[in-house]
Amino acid sequence: MSDTQLTLIDEVRTRFGPRAAITDPADVEPWLTDWRGRFHGSARAILSPSSTEEVSAIVKLAGEHRVPLVPQGGNTSMVGGATPPGDGSALILSLRRMNRLRTISAQHNVAIVEAGMILQQLHEQAAAVGRRFPLTLGSRGSCTVGGLISTNAGGTQVLRFGTMRSLVAGLEAVLPDGSIHSGLSGLKKDNRGYSLDQLLVGAEGTLGIVTAAALRLVPAVYSRAVGWAGVGDPQAALALLRDFEAKTDRIEGFELIPADSLELVLRHIPGTRNPLDGEHKWNVLIEATSSAPGFDPVELLQSLLAGAIGDKLVEDAMVASSESQAEALWRIRDSISEAERTDGPSTAHDISVAVADMPTFLLEAKAAVERAFPGTIASAFGHLGDGNLHFHVRAGSRSMPGWNQREGHEIERFVDDLVTAAGGSISAEHGIGQMKRGELERLAAPGDLAALRAIKNALDPHGLMNPGKLVG
Amino acid sequence: MSDTQLTLIDEVRTRFGPRAAITDPADVEPWLTDWRGRFHGSARAILSPSSTEEVSAIVKLAGEHRVPLVPQGGNTSMVGGATPPGDGSALILSLRRMNRLRTISAQHNVAIVEAGMILQQLHEQAAAVGRRFPLTLGSRGSCTVGGLISTNAGGTQVLRFGTMRSLVAGLEAVLPDGSIHSGLSGLKKDNRGYSLDQLLVGAEGTLGIVTAAALRLVPAVYSRAVGWAGVGDPQAALALLRDFEAKTDRIEGFELIPADSLELVLRHIPGTRNPLDGEHKWNVLIEATSSAPGFDPVELLQSLLAGAIGDKLVEDAMVASSESQAEALWRIRDSISEAERTDGPSTAHDISVAVADMPTFLLEAKAAVERAFPGTIASAFGHLGDGNLHFHVRAGSRSMPGWNQREGHEIERFVDDLVTAAGGSISAEHGIGQMKRGELERLAAPGDLAALRAIKNALDPHGLMNPGKLVG
Numbered sequence: 001m002s003d004t005q006l007t008l009i010d011e012v013r014t015r016f017g018p019r020a021a022i023t024d025p026a027d028v029e030p031w032l033t034d035w036r037g038r039f040h041g042s043a044r045a046i047l048s049p050s051s052t053e054e055v056s057a058i059v060k061l062a063g064e065h066r067v068p069l070v071p072q073g074g075n076t077s078m079v080g081g082a083t084p085p086g087d088g089s090a091l092i093l094s095l096r097r098m099n100r101l102r103t104i105s106a107q108h109n110v111a112i113v114e115a116g117m118i119l120q121q122l123h124e125q126a127a128a129v130g131r132r133f134p135l136t137l138g139s140r141g142s143c144t145v146g147g148l149i150s151t152n153a154g155g156t157q158v159l160r161f162g163t164m165r166s167l168v169a170g171l172e173a174v175l176p177d178g179s180i181h182s183g184l185s186g187l188k189k190d191n192r193g194y195s196l197d198q199l200l201v202g203a204e205g206t207l208g209i210v211t212a213a214a215l216r217l218v219p220a221v222y223s224r225a226v227g228w229a230g231v232g233d234p235q236a237a238l239a240l241l242r243d244f245e246a247k248t249d250r251i252e253g254f255e256l257i258p259a260d261s262l263e264l265v266l267r268h269i270p271g272t273r274n275p276l277d278g279e280h281k282w283n284v285l286i287e288a289t290s291s292a293p294g295f296d297p298v299e300l301l302q303s304l305l306a307g308a309i310g311d312k313l314v315e316d317a318m319v320a321s322s323e324s325q326a327e328a329l330w331r332i333r334d335s336i337s338e339a340e341r342t343d344g345p346s347t348a349h350d351i352s353v354a355v356a357d358m359p360t361f362l363l364e365a366k367a368a369v370e371r372a373f374p375g376t377i378a379s380a381f382g383h384l385g386d387g388n389l390h391f392h393v394r395a396g397s398r399s400m401p402g403w404n405q406r407e408g409h410e411i412e413r414f415v416d417d418l419v420t421a422a423g424g425s426i427s428a429e430h431g432i433g434q435m436k437r438g439e440l441e442r443l444a445a446p447g448d449l450a451a452l453r454a455i456k457n458a459l460d461p462h463g464l465m466n467p468g469k470l471v472g
Numbered sequence: 473m474s475d476t477q478l479t480l481i482d483e484v485r486t487r488f489g490p491r492a493a494i495t496d497p498a499d500v501e502p503w504l505t506d507w508r509g510r511f512h513g514s515a516r517a518i519l520s521p522s523s524t525e526e527v528s529a530i531v532k533l534a535g536e537h538r539v540p541l542v543p544q545g546g547n548t549s550m551v552g553g554a555t556p557p558g559d560g561s562a563l564i565l566s567l568r569r570m571n572r573l574r575t576i577s578a579q580h581n582v583a584i585v586e587a588g589m590i591l592q593q594l595h596e597q598a599a600a601v602g603r604r605f606p607l608t609l610g611s612r613g614s615c616t617v618g619g620l621i622s623t624n625a626g627g628t629q630v631l632r633f634g635t636m637r638s639l640v641a642g643l644e645a646v647l648p649d650g651s652i653h654s655g656l657s658g659l660k661k662d663n664r665g666y667s668l669d670q671l672l673v674g675a676e677g678t679l680g681i682v683t684a685a686a687l688r689l690v691p692a693v694y695s696r697a698v699g700w701a702g703v704g705d706p707q708a709a710l711a712l713l714r715d716f717e718a719k720t721d722r723i724e725g726f727e728l729i730p731a732d733s734l735e736l737v738l739r740h741i742p743g744t745r746n747p748l749d750g751e752h753k754w755n756v757l758i759e760a761t762s763s764a765p766g767f768d769p770v771e772l773l774q775s776l777l778a779g780a781i782g783d784k785l786v787e788d789a790m791v792a793s794s795e796s797q798a799e800a801l802w803r804i805r806d807s808i809s810e811a812e813r814t815d816g817p818s819t820a821h822d823i824s825v826a827v828a829d830m831p832t833f834l835l836e837a838k839a840a841v842e843r844a845f846p847g848t849i850a851s852a853f854g855h856l857g858d859g860n861l862h863f864h865v866r867a868g869s870r871s872m873p874g875w876n877q878r879e880g881h882e883i884e885r886f887v888d889d890l891v892t893a894a895g896g897s898i899s900a901e902h903g904i905g906q907m908k909r910g911e912l913e914r915l916a917a918p919g920d921l922a923a924l925r926a927i928k929n930a931l932d933p934h935g936l937m938n939p940g941k942l943v944g
Contacts, residue, residue, distance in 0.1 A: 107714045108828045154661050163661060165670075166638070179919020185826040185895035188858045189626050189635060191674050191903045192912060193924045193942050198637075198670035202663050219718070242579045246691070247764075249721075292719075354657040356580045386660045423657035431663045440664060447651020451931060452665045458930030459923060470665050 004065040005091060009045050011061055016054050019097070022046040031075055031092055032084065035142075039080035039434055042088040043070070050097045052172060052180060052211040058093065059209065060178030068467040069093040071205035073116060073144030078350070079433030081151065081204050085468050095146045098211060106131050109217040110169055112184055115146025115210050122215070131217035134161040146210045152202035154429040159385040160252045161218060163429075164201060171197045172212040176460040186214035199455075204431050205466040207459050219291035225298040226253075226287050226326035227305055229317035230280025234359035234384070237284050240313050241385050244286070244304050250297060253287030255333050256384040260377070264339040265332050272332055276316050284384070285333050336381055336390075346394040347408045349415045353424035355387040362389055365418050369393055372414060373407065388428045391415060416443060432470045440471070476537040477563060481517050483533055488526050491569070494518040503547055503564055504556065507614075511552035511906055514560040515542070522569045524644060524652060524683040530565065531681065532650030540939040541565040543677035545588060545616030550822070551905025553623065553676050557940050567618045570683060574656075578603050581689040582641055584656055587618025587682050594687070603689035606633040618682045624674035626901040631857040632724045633690060635901075636673065643669045644684040648932040658686035671927070676903050677938040679931050691763035697770040698725075698759050698798035699777055701789035702752025706831035706856070709756050712785050713857050716758070716776050722769060725759030727805050728856040732849070736811040737804050744804055748788045756856070757805050808853055809864075818866040819880045823891040824900035827859040834861055837890050841865055844886060845879065860900045863887060888915060904942045912943070 012021045022028060023045045032041050047069070049055045062069050068090035072082045084090045099116035106129040113122060119133075119140040126133040135148065137155035147153075149171065153164045161167065169186030173196070183197045200210055231237045234256060241254050259281050265272050276283075286305075288297040298319055305317040320326035340346050353361045362380040369378040375397035382390040393411050395403045416426045420443045432440050441449065452471045463472055484493045494500060495517045504513050519541070521527045534541050540562035544554045556562045571588035578601040585594060591605075591612040598605045607620065609627035619625075621643065625636045633639065641658030645668070655669045672682055703709045706728060713726050731753050737744050748755075758777075760769040770791055777789040792798035812818050825833045834852040841850040847869035854862040865883050867875045888898045892915045904912050913921065924943045935944055 105828065107711075109717075110828075152663050158661065165667075175919050175923055177919060177922065179917065179922070181920055181923070182895070182917065185829075187824050187826060187897050187900075189630065189824045189855075189860045189900040190897040191624050191899045191901060192897055192916065193904055194671055194675055194679070194927055195637075195673070196920060196923060198673075199666055199927075201667070201670075203666055207666070239579075245581075352659050352661045354659060356577065356582075357657075383661075388661045423654070425659050425662040425664055427663045428659075428661040429663060432665055444664065445651070445654065447647050447649060448653055448668060450649065450651070451647055451653070451668060454930035455666055455671075455927055458926035 005044055005067055008061055008065045008067050008091070012047055012058060015057065016049060020048055020050070020054065022048060028092070031072060031094070034080050034083045035076050036078070039083040040086065041084035042086050043084040043090060043092045044088060046092040046094050048094045048097050052174065055093070055174045055209055055211050056178050056180050059174050059176065062091070062464055063176070063178060063462065066462055066464065067091055068464045070466055071095065071146070071150070071209050073147035074118065074139065074142035076139040076143045076147065077151070077433055078430040079435035081431055081433030081469055082147070083434065090467055093209065095144060095209070095211070101125050102212065104129055106217070110186060110214055111217055112212060112214045113145055114212045115144060117145045119143050119145065119148060126217050127220065130220055132220045133167070133215060134218050135164060135167055145213055145215070149201055149210050149213055150203060150205050151431045154386070154388065156383070157252055158383065159254055160249070165198070167216045168197060168201055169214040169216055171200055171210055173200050173208045173210045175208040176465050181208070184212060184214045202431065204433065204470050206456060206470045206472045207465060221289045222291050222293060223297060224287055224289045224326065225301040225319055226285065226329050227301045227317060227319040228275040228329055229284050229286065229305060229308070230276050230278070230315040231282045231284060231313070232280070232315060234282060234362055236313055237282055237384055238355070238359050240284065240308055243308060243313060247304060248288070248300060250288045250290065250300060251286065252289050253285065254385045255285040255382060257283040257285060257333060257336070257381045258379050259283070261336045261379050261381050262332065264343055265335045268339040268342040269335045272328070272335065275318055275329055275332070278316060280315055285329055340392055340394060344395055344399045345403045345408070346392050347404065347411050349389070349391040349412065350428050350430045351391055351415065351419045351424055351426060352386065352388045352428035353419060353422050355385060357422060358384060358387050358389065361422050361424070362391070365391065365415065368418060369411065369414065373398065373411060376411070413439070434468055437470070477516055477539055480533055480537045480539050480563070484519055484530060487529065488521060492520055492522070492526065494520060500564070503544060503566070506552050506555045507548050508550070511555040512558065513556035514558050515556040515562060515564045516560060518564040518566050520566045520569050524646065527565070527646045527681055527683050528650050528652050531646050531648065534936055535648070535650060535934065538934055538936065539563055540936045542938050543567060543618070543622070543681050545619035546590065546611065546614035548611040548615045548619065549623070549905055550902040551907035553903055553905030553941055554619070555906065562939055565681065567616060567681070567683070573597050574684065576601055578689070582658060582686055583689055584684060584686045585617055586684045587616060589617045591615050591617065591620060598689050599692065602692055604692045605639070605687060606690050607636060607639055617685055617687070621673055621682050621685055622675060622677050623903045626858070626860065628855070629724055630855065631726055632721070637670070639688045640669060640673055641686040641688055643672055643682055645672050645680045645682045647680040648937050653680070656684060656686045674903065676905065676942050678928060678942045678944045679937060693761045694763050694765060695769060696759055696761045696798065697773040697791055698757065698801045699773045699789060699791040700747040700801055701756050701758065701777060701780070702748050702750070702787040703754045703756060703785070704787065706754060706834055708785055709754055709856055710827070710831050712756065712780055715780060715785060719776060720760070720772060722760045722762065722772060723758065724761050725757065726857045727757040727854060729755040729757065729805060729808070729853045730851050731755070733808045733851055733853050734804065736815055737807045740811040740814040741807045744800070744807065747790055747801055747804070750788060752787055757801055812864055812866060816867055816871045817875045817880070818864050819876065819883050821861070821863040821884065821887045822900050822902045823863055823887065823896055823898060824858065824860045825891060825894050825896035827857060829894060830856060830859050830861065833894050833896070834863070837863065837887065840890060841883065841886065845870065845883060848883070885911070906940055909942070
């Protein structure tokens with residue numbers, strides 16, 4: 001194994017220069033562990049090509065020498081998706097040198113960027129031509145376009161513009177045999193068989209290496225309105241969202257927050273205050289935007305909320321009157337996880353169900369968890385319009401050292417069972433990676449799992465693409 | 473072969489009743505030829521299950537007996553995609569009895585329907601709850617949901633709402649091993665590996681049988697405006713579209729029509745007249761809609777067109793002042809093919825290029841074809857905003873008996889070469905079926921083609937799903 005790896009590294013260096021293969025342990029080390037420090041791997045080198053042709057050559061060489069490759073962008077996977085195996089059998093293939101903007105067109109609302117471009121740079125490139133790339137998430141300063149595509153990333157703006165899948169107009173990728181798939185024309189209509197682009201989105205680098213993408217841009221935000229409403233139950237919150245959607249397509253954020261999450265934030269996060277005078281069992285944070293001066297989202301949101309109060313859908317509501325007030329509302333939402341951590345150990349579950357099922361599911365799942373693990377406190381908040389829950393279970397009175405490693409895992413399986421029984425997904429946003437392979441195998445429909453494996457084996461018969469991830 | 477087919481037919485009859493296997497030649501015969509009469513096949517029976525479980529059982533039985541199945545909906549394929557092989561080796565699997573509406577929700581904008589539902593029924597079901605299923609095409613009275621999904625159908629409303637792919641929220645399908653893939657929850661966020669739903673869209677029944685789908689609905693049309701504008705060249709037409717898109721998202725139709733197509737319609741189709749006083753080298757037909765009374769699309773379109781005349785993007789324009797005038801404008805567009813047929817033999821090419829490339833491509837392709845085949849007249853019209861051309865070549869002075877069968881085929885290959893060189897697609901809407909298998913093999917990137925074949929062989933190792941289509 002070592003000898004073939006050395007031969008491969010030498011060939012890459014000879015053909016593509018010293019920067020194309022990093023072997024100094026001090027330079028390799030930081031990329032062997034995932035950003036949360038949960039997964040640790042081993043690799044002798046990071047291969048770092050600067051062009052699609054170099055990626056193609058490396059994949060071909062790796063195929064000849066049977067050396068597995070672990071593609072890596074910003075190394076921000078939540079499921080160990082970019083961490084190499086521990087036995088040193090694989091090399092890392094970093095896309096970070098391939099970070100160029102190839103073309104951008106405001107007129108056609110499309111940017112063609114390489115896989116290693118960092119999301120924040122993409123935001124800046126789009127802004128520079130008066131447009132917006134609407135997907136965003138916490139790791140925007142590190143995560144790369146290739147990783148976002150390979151994990152079909154979501155985030156907070158999915159309600160209006162969809163996940164990464166719907167923002168990809170076309171892909172360029174190196175397939176496991178080293179051939180280059182060129183889909184950057186971004187054809188709106190193309191029916192030449194199975195869509196390789198769609199297959200590569202969310203494939204976690206196990207079917208090939210995404211090297212570039214044609215991405216959709218949308219109008220820049222001219223102004224926004226952020227509001228807060230108290231409602232009686234999740235069903236009312238969903239009815240409110242559907243009511244708004246029937247009247248406008250300007251709603252970009254719609255976050256559900258239970259009373260106990262709000263209470264935790266107010267207790268643990270300095271400088272926060274309840275946006276409304278009274279207490280409400282459930283709250284929603286709503287954001288509406290405009291892309292042009294002619295239309296005022298504040299007026300829109302005020303009028304929508306006033307109507308909803310009249311219809312008894314909403315108990316009380318307010319709309320931020322300044323940008324700093326708007327930020328304060330978002331700060332409450334964004335501080336929930338931190339407040340929970342301050343409160344003691346908890347588990348976090350990245351799950352989704354059908355949007356229509358979400359109100360019932362989150363109440364029933366909370367009750368089921370608290371019944372099965374008396375003393376725990378389950379709470380769900382998050383993207384109501386996406387059916388995507390941040391379902392967290394706090395240890396509560398069961399808290400003890402090592403709770404997360406022991407009962408936490410039991411609770412994970414319990415929640416995964418509940419969401420599977422409800423027809424939902426055990427991985428809404430993060431993918432499978434290393435972390436959820438066991439749960440995927442345990443819970444996926446056997447026929448679906450067999451199909452995923454058949455696809456993997458067909459396209460990557462030697463198992464060289466991101467080994468140990470997903471079904472590899 | 474015959475014996476195993478008989479055994480299979482008997483088993484299906486015994487288990488699912490006489491209606492589940494049609495063998496009377498008079499009943500089978502109409503489904504052995506495609507609707508245009510170009511492809512002829514042979515089959516001893518039409519299997520006609522009434523439920524997903526029956527489809528699953530039939531696929532398992534067919535697997536055991538190694539009998540290929542040709543799934544069929546409305547039999548409206550343009551490329552022989554639903555016609556069985558001529559040697560009688562396969563049976564037809566009709567989905568037409570599975571035509572139920574399972575659920576529909578105006579609130580959640582989703583309908584779950586079985587594969588055999590006819591598109592027009594789906595339109596009616598959506599309208600009955602105050603919603604719209606926005607995809608439509610000429611065969612709407614016959615084509616079925618399963619076929620629309622399996623061909624990733626397009627049509628005239630793609631500009632705003634996308635092709636079938638973007639209207640599918642989730643699928644139920646029977647995979648080649650008989651297992652049932654259940655994706656009808658329609659999860660908005662789901663990252664459990666490769667998307668089988670997305671793989672089945674456009675797979676032409678070669679990877680399994682779509683049995684039901686969760687489909688997105690959109691607001692019903694409250695009123696529409698249809699306008700006509702004369703422009704100097706296709707580049708101006710595209711600039712006009714981009715100008716409008718930057719100002720509104722209400723544009724649903726944007727069709728490009730060259731002067732010679734308009735002239736043919738005016739000459740051959742009774743009752744048609746030029747919508748404008750003068751002649752223009754190129755014309756565009758524009759449709760804008762509203763979904764609520766508060767907003768008048770006629771005013772919007774008038775104001776957009778007035779601005780465009782001021783900006784010199786448009787030479788002259790009008791907006792229909794009545795629904796009958798609006799229909800008269802669409803009639804011009806919809807009569808182009810008929811007018812061309814009246815004028816003599818012609819070829820039709822279902823091709824696409826990137827939207828931004830379309831103006832240049834259509835001018836250059838026209839010139840190239842007319843240079844290579846002197847005397848022919850090439851013209852392109854169609855969905856400018858989709859990069860989807862109806863590129864037609866009329867025989868002109870080269871017309872002679874059998875022109876279509878001889879020179880027509882040469883021209884097809886010539887046009888396919890041009891579109892491939894431009895990074896476009898030889899099948900924008902219709903799929904590959906039987907008709908374009910040779911061209912796909914000749915022109916697809918070898919690595920892509922190998923990947924398509926590997927997927928096909930992995931999921932359907934015995935080649936029993938729609939044999940002879942796509943890469944099967």
